[in-house]
Amino acid sequence: MKKLIFLLALFFGFTAIAQNSQLFEAGNEAYAAGNYEEAIDQYEEILSNGETSAGLHYNLGNSYYKLDRIAPSIYHYEKALQLNPGDEDIRNNLEFAKNMAIDAIGEEENTGFKGIFDTSTAAFSASGWGWIAIFCMVGFVVFFLVYYFSRKTMVKRLLFIGAMFFLVISISSAVVAATKQNFQQERNYAIIFSEEVEIKTEPSPRAEEAFLLHEGAKVKITEDFQDWVEIELPNGSRGWMLQNDLKRL
Structure with missing residues (x-):
């Protein structure tokens, strides 16, 4: 069966x-x-x-x-x-x-450790670094097994160095993958899909309008409350909008 x-x-x-x-x-x-x-x-x-x-x-x-x-x-x-x-x-x-979007709100600047980390690891996504970790771990196992059963001293040394190299790369890649995944979860972004959205000062349709946003704008979600989400722009402006008007990345 x-x-x-x-x-x-x-x-x-x-x-x-x-x-x-x-x-x-x-x-x-x-x-x-x-x-x-x-x-x-x-x-x-x-x-x-x-x-x-x-x-x-x-x-x-x-x-x-x-x-x-x-x-x-x-x-x-x-x-x-x-x-x-x-x-x-x-x-x-x-x-x-x-460039087709109405709102030119720019992007949030990555500074400090996150900025350096993003720049230095931009070649692959979190899943990409994860696959590198897996392949290198396979390489480590293969090299170590051949090293273990080998009898020649020089060959054993080279195989041991190769095995340690793959192990270090595997562990490093796994750490990078986990860190990138954590950073992505912290950066809770979304794209506004409605043609025009009134951003409110509070999560209520009767609240005052803080500002307007239009379709295509990228916003950062900082809080959820029932059918509302609080958003933040790169310039620090904050407000509330209905979550049906956006789509999370």
């Missing part, structure tokens, strides 16, 4: 991968033909299947950008950048999309 369940899970897993691959190719073909709505439908179906990748979000961002849909284009470029922070094409297209 266990073997049958395993085989069925394996079959459906390969089927899902094949289906998502076909959807991705169909989306690419629709995009190349200028059928951006159809391309979006194909890409969004992949997301609904639980599959995600930097390339998928990047293509969605491009499709929405072609239709002048500011908020979803910025949202998907931001998601792509989270998964592949070192990609210059994603960064450039994100800047183009931001």
Whole structure:
């Protein structure tokens, strides 16, 4: 019975991968033909299947950008950048999309340790560093096993050095991955999807208006209260808005 369940899970897993691959190719073909709505439908179906990748979000961002849909284009470029922070094409297209937004509110500056850490580890996402840690740990195990069974002194020394090298890189990568994941959780950002939003001084529709924001604006969520969220802008301005008007990154 266990073997049958395993085989069925394996079959459906390969089927899902094949289906998502076909959807991705169909989306690419629709995009190349200028059928951006159809391309979006194909890409969004992949997301609904639980599959995600930097390339998928990047293509969605491009499709929405072609239709002048500011908020979803910025949202998907931001998601792509989270998964592949070192990609210059994603960064450039994100800047183009931001130029379409009404509110020029800038970005929060990363200073101190977080700024240095983000800059020095920007080549990979948290999951990317995690995969490096796993591969290096496999390398450590292989080198150590060969070292253990080897009889030649010089070969044992080289294998031991190689094993320690992989171990250090694996541990370092795991620490980087965990730290980046923690930083991402602390940075609770969202993109405003409504055309125009009144930001209130309190979480109440009867509260005074603090300021206005428009679709595509990126905000930091600092607190949740029932159907409301408190947001903060890079300049320090704060206010409350309904969470249905935004989409969390």
